[in-house]
Amino acid sequence: MINDNEVIATLEELEAFVLAVESGGLGLNNVAGLALATNNSNGRPFVAVLDDNQQLLLGRWVSDEVFENGKDIVRYGPRKH
Incomplete structure (x- = not known):
């Protein structure tokens, strides 16, 4: 399920989203991982929250800049401040 009205436009927003997923703040059950992907029908990039299957x-659209530069945030987690 991807909400068309919510687009992650900055790396800071991506970090906040990842933290929310990791902390259970979104109320999702059985979360196994995150991935950056593109929609098969239109090529639009998004971040996907995946279960163990x-x-x-859950998915959120991301800007092209976030898609290109946010791979390490998704792969390794948010930067430590």
């Missing part, structure tokens, strides 16, 4: 639990 690789099924999409």
Whole structure:
């Protein structure tokens, strides 16, 4: 499920989203991982929250800049401040 009205436009917003997922703040159950992906029908990039069966639990559209530069945040987690 991807909400068309919510687009992650900055790396800071991506970090906040990852932290919310990791902390359980979004109320999702059975979260196994995150991935950056593109929609098969239109090529639009998004961040996917996946369960242990690789099924999409939640998705948020991301800007092209976040898609290109946010890979390490998704792969390794948010930067430590």
